[in-house]
Amino acid sequence: MLGFFTGYAPASTTETVDNVMLFIVAISVVLLIGVTATMIFFVFKYHRKKGHKPVDIHGNLLLEVIWIGIPTILVLAMFYYGYLGFSQIRYIPEDAFQINVTARMWSWDFNYPNGKKTDSLYIPVGKPIKLIMESADVNHSLFIPAFRIKEDVIAGRTTYLSFAAQVEGRYDIACAEYCGLKHSMMYTAVIVMDEKNFEKWYNDSEDISETQEEVAMAKFEIPSINLLQEKGCMTCHTIDGSEKLAPSFKGIVGTKRIVLTDGVEREVIVDEEYIRRSILYPNADIVKGFAFGMMPTQTYNLNEEELDKVVESIMSIN
Amino acid sequence: MADGNAHVAAKSFYEEGTTKKSTGITSWLFSTDHKRIGLMYLVTITAFFFVGALFGVLMRLELMAPGETIMGAQEYNTLFTLHGVIMIFLFIIPGIPAIFGNFFLPLQLGAKDVAFPRLNLLSYWIYLIGSVLVILSLFMQGGPIDTGWTFYVPYSVRTTTSVSLPLFAAFVLGFSSILTGLNFIVTIHRMRAPGMNFFRMPLFGWSIYATAWIQVIATPVVGITILLVIIERSFGVGIFDPALGGDPILFQHLFWIYSHPAVYIMILPAMGVVSEIIPTFSRRTIFGYTPIAMSSLAIAFVGYLVWAHHMFTSGMSDTSRVIFSLLTYIVALPSGVKVFNWVATMYKGSIDPKPPFLWVMSFVFLFSIGGLTGLVLGSITADIHVHDTYFVVSHFHYVMFGGTGTIVFAALYYWFPKMFGKMYNIKWANINALFYIIAFNVLYFPKFIMGYQGMPRRYYDYLPEFADLQMLSTIGSWIMFATLVSIFLNLYLAIKKGKKAHNNPWGGVTLEWQTSSPPPLLNFDREITVNHEPYDFSQLKELDYESK
Ligand code: HEM
Ligand SMILES: [Cu+2]
Numbered sequence: 001m002l003g004f005f006t007g008y009a010p011a012s013t014t015e016t017v018d019n020v021m022l023f024i025v026a027i028s029v030v031l032l033i034g035v036t037a038t039m040i041f042f043v044f045k046y047h048r049k050k051g052h053k054p055v056d057i058h059g060n061l062l063l064e065v066i067w068i069g070i071p072t073i074l075v076l077a078m079f080y081y082g083y084l085g086f087s088q089i090r091y092i093p094e095d096a097f098q099i100n101v102t103a104r105m106w107s108w109d110f111n112y113p114n115g116k117k118t119d120s121l122y123i124p125v126g127k128p129i130k131l132i133m134e135s136a137d138v139n140h141s142l143f144i145p146a147f148r149i150k151e152d153v154i155a156g157r158t159t160y161l162s163f164a165a166q167v168e169g170r171y172d173i174a175c176a177e178y179c180g181l182k183h184s185m186m187y188t189a190v191i192v193m194d195e196k197n198f199e200k201w202y203n204d205s206e207d208i209s210e211t212q213e214e215v216a217m218a219k220f221e222i223p224s225i226n227l228l229q230e231k232g233c234m235t236c237h238t239i240d241g242s243e244k245l246a247p248s249f250k251g252i253v254g255t256k257r258i259v260l261t262d263g264v265e266r267e268v269i270v271d272e273e274y275i276r277r278s279i280l281y282p283n284a285d286i287v288k289g290f291a292f293g294m295m296p297t298q299t300y301n302l303n304e305e306e307l308d309k310v311v312e313s314i315m316s317i318n
Numbered sequence: 319m320a321d322g323n324a325h326v327a328a329k330s331f332y333e334e335g336t337t338k339k340s341t342g343i344t345s346w347l348f349s350t351d352h353k354r355i356g357l358m359y360l361v362t363i364t365a366f367f368f369v370g371a372l373f374g375v376l377m378r379l380e381l382m383a384p385g386e387t388i389m390g391a392q393e394y395n396t397l398f399t400l401h402g403v404i405m406i407f408l409f410i411i412p413g414i415p416a417i418f419g420n421f422f423l424p425l426q427l428g429a430k431d432v433a434f435p436r437l438n439l440l441s442y443w444i445y446l447i448g449s450v451l452v453i454l455s456l457f458m459q460g461g462p463i464d465t466g467w468t469f470y471v472p473y474s475v476r477t478t479t480s481v482s483l484p485l486f487a488a489f490v491l492g493f494s495s496i497l498t499g500l501n502f503i504v505t506i507h508r509m510r511a512p513g514m515n516f517f518r519m520p521l522f523g524w525s526i527y528a529t530a531w532i533q534v535i536a537t538p539v540v541g542i543t544i545l546l547v548i549i550e551r552s553f554g555v556g557i558f559d560p561a562l563g564g565d566p567i568l569f570q571h572l573f574w575i576y577s578h579p580a581v582y583i584m585i586l587p588a589m590g591v592v593s594e595i596i597p598t599f600s601r602r603t604i605f606g607y608t609p610i611a612m613s614s615l616a617i618a619f620v621g622y623l624v625w626a627h628h629m630f631t632s633g634m635s636d637t638s639r640v641i642f643s644l645l646t647y648i649v650a651l652p653s654g655v656k657v658f659n660w661v662a663t664m665y666k667g668s669i670d671p672k673p674p675f676l677w678v679m680s681f682v683f684l685f686s687i688g689g690l691t692g693l694v695l696g697s698i699t700a701d702i703h704v705h706d707t708y709f710v711v712s713h714f715h716y717v718m719f720g721g722t723g724t725i726v727f728a729a730l731y732y733w734f735p736k737m738f739g740k741m742y743n744i745k746w747a748n749i750n751a752l753f754y755i756i757a758f759n760v761l762y763f764p765k766f767i768m769g770y771q772g773m774p775r776r777y778y779d780y781l782p783e784f785a786d787l788q789m790l791s792t793i794g795s796w797i798m799f800a801t802l803v804s805i806f807l808n809l810y811l812a813i814k815k816g817k818k819a820h821n822n823p824w825g826g827v828t829l830e831w832q833t834s835s836p837p838p839l840l841n842f843d844r845e846i847t848v849n850h851e852p853y854d855f856s857q858l859k860e861l862d863y864e865s866k
Contacts, residue, residue, distance in 0.1 A: 068655060
């Protein structure tokens with residue numbers, strides 16, 4: 001939208017898409033006005049009140065040829081421009097900078113070749129980028145409105161997206177494929193920096209980025225707390241005792257809680273068994289005050305080893 | 319020539335049924351009369367339409383301002399799913415064929431009923447059972463379905479909401495559609511009155527015919543797909559979910575192989591109604607009968623080959639994207655041909671813009687916007703940006719609601735006097751058309767702009783920059799709902815205490831206007847033979863019609 005209204009195009013793809021769009025819309029507006037105006041004109045001109053005698057015209061071959069022929073040319077032109085633009089958008093230069101992306105319910109991970117890991121996308125201006133995208137759970141879609149591009153992130157497949165930013169700044173990244181509860185909150189950003197700044201950021205071992213959140217977690221020295229982050233648990237749960245969407249993990253072992261089992265209230269004491277069950281069958285026992293069906297089963301999200309680690313780290317948060 | 323007003327016609331189908339008793343609820347629920355079945359569909363489908371519209375208005379209320387307004391995210395996700403499921407499977411797919419196809423196809427063919435009246439009743443029952451299953455699913459454990467009406471895997475396999483039952487409901491509803499289609503195909507082949515060859519058949523019949531073939535051929539594909547998802551959910555068989563070794567893109571292909579042709583199931587019958595209304599109110603023959611009839615068949619068959627344009631960003635190979643884009647542009651052409659021929663039919667006519675005609679004009683405008691923005695979506699370049707945004711939401715509302723929905727109202731206004739023997743308030747209906755077109759554009763046009771600005775669809779919440787346009791759209795939804803209620807009231811009051819309608823109030827020449835209003839049980843009180851083309855208004859001299 002930035003490019004459209006300010007005259008700056010944040011990425012080369014912005015112009016490509018806007019131009020194709022303008023071409024199609026221009027033709028469409030002419031056709032729409034033509035059809036509507038003719039129709040309204042006829043209604044006034046041939047209104048019954050005027051007492052014309054209707055004339056039965058059964059058709060006209062020449063007219064049919066014209067209004068099949070001309071639209072055929074128009075739509076083929078539209079197709080062709082779309083095809084040209086598409087070839088540009090999908091073209092990946094040899095020297096593109098590759099970044100791996102993992103999408104999950106409901107956050108993004110960006111993994112850089114040097115091992116840097118962030119939840120926003122940092123890129124240098126002018127350099128072609130190739131995102132190699134995978135999903136940890138269901139389908140998502142990485143959408144950068146300012147660049148006019150998106151590509152679905154499909155479970156079990158690898159897809160890619162390629163672009164080069166032209167103007168420094170911060171642009172939204174949205175998820176465009178419905179992925180459940182917090183689909184509309186799966187926003188992050190692409191931060192376009194000049195080459196020098198990017199180099200500094202990229203080679204800086206101490207993090208200055210939005211990764212801070214994650215860094216702080218690591219500093220808690222909780223074993224594999226990052227796994228909780230990585231698996232998306234932290235989108236709903238917390239480790240500081242605050243409870244918004246879901247119970248907090250802080251010091252839960254040994255606490256008593258009231259749960260609903262098949263709609264019947266009962267009291268349980270949190271132990272390893274309970275935690276394990278809550279991960280695999282989240283809706284078997286619902287902690288009173290939280291919504292049924294909110295948490296999806298993590299059976300597909302965790303392998304056995306990961307499950308052990310997750311249980312262990314939850315039990316160690318005090 | 320029959321002239322209904324002069325003879326005291328036989329009893330109407332309201333007074334004489336196919337069951338022992340001719341009044342009471344069972345005389346309807348067990349009636350095999352195509353007219354009663356059509357009316358039962360009318361009542362049921364209207365009810366679901368209002369529920370669906372109410373859900374739409376509730377969603378708009380939630381979206382009125384950023385942040386939580388009246389509901390949480392889970393409720394919103396459930397609402398757009400139910401809204402979509404109801405509007406698609408319970409309103410727009412059965413819609414015109416089930417209501418007006420049932421009521422008017424036999425009448426227009428000069429037949430006494432459809433080919434298989436009992437199968438017809440069975441189709442209605444299957445529809446009813448399917449819709450009851452949808453309602454039941456709301457109360458199942460896990461809560462109402464939240465997958466969107468497209469049921470994309472893996473989400474639909476993994477969500478803990480109740481998915482299998484509504485999916486099964488869609489499976490059941492599919493049979494209703496298949497059987498209705500089958501019935502109509504046979505009816506059109508076997509039941510035309512003597513003298514009515516295929517090219518003397520009204521164009522509504524042609525459109526129903528093309529639609530019926532899609533219903534019969536395409537619906538089984540979605541039935542099978544749905545069953546596979548249920549099996550996957552229940553037994554963990556890996557068909558679509560990659561965690562179990564399946565392929566989620568396969569689901570999308572199978573789903574759209576049906577659901578794209580299904581959009582022609584939605585629009586073709588509406589196009590047929592337009593081809594009836596324009597000649598009647600222009601009082602001249604249709605321009606380009608054969609191109610219009612053939613374009614229906616072209617749409618029906620080329621329509622099978624474009625499904626993957628719903629998947630331009632799905633990670634499908636780039637070559638397939640290019641091919642499907644090209645095919646998509648080709649299928650746009652026959653729709654264009656229809657629009658041009660309709661407008662040409664008004665040329666040198668004698669036009670009386672009564673409510674049905676005004677509603678058809680609204681249709682031409684709204685449907686053109688829907689169709690032309692489809693050209694944007696057909697372009698692989700532009701679609702990469704607007705796919706899965708409000709641009710698409712706006713586009714399909716313009717096509718389905720502005721196109722088919724508008725024609726449901728046009729058809730009601732057109733055939734209402736025939737169905738009920740009463741006339742509604744004409745001025746009121748005209749004012750409703752005006753409000754409708756205003757409401758529609760206030761409600762949906764802002765969505766085109768928001769979509770291009772990057773507002774994704776199925777979003778419970780949005781960035782503050784969209785707040786103004788979202789508010790505008792919500793205001794549109796209020797005007798729209800008020801208009802819908804007003805349309806309903808006008809027609810309802812007309813049934814209760816409207817003036818008695820003339821048998822042929824508009825001066826129509828197709829066969830349904832040559833019997834009494836409402837028609838007798840067996841439709842005509844004489845044997846029908848046809849020796850005119852369908853829109854030959856020179857017949858009017860010999861026919862009885864309301865001349866004012
Ligand atoms: C009062 C009338 C209506 C209003 C206010 C309305 C409003 C809406 C809204 C707000 C959405 C959700 C957009 C989103 O979050 O992405 C939506 C989705 C939808 N609407 Fe409507 N709508 C109306 C009528 C209709 C009609 C008549 C049809 C079909 C004939 C229809 C078909 C759909 C479909 C298929 C969806 C998509 C659901 C999904 O994403 O799974 N709507 N509508
Ligand atoms: Cu997502």
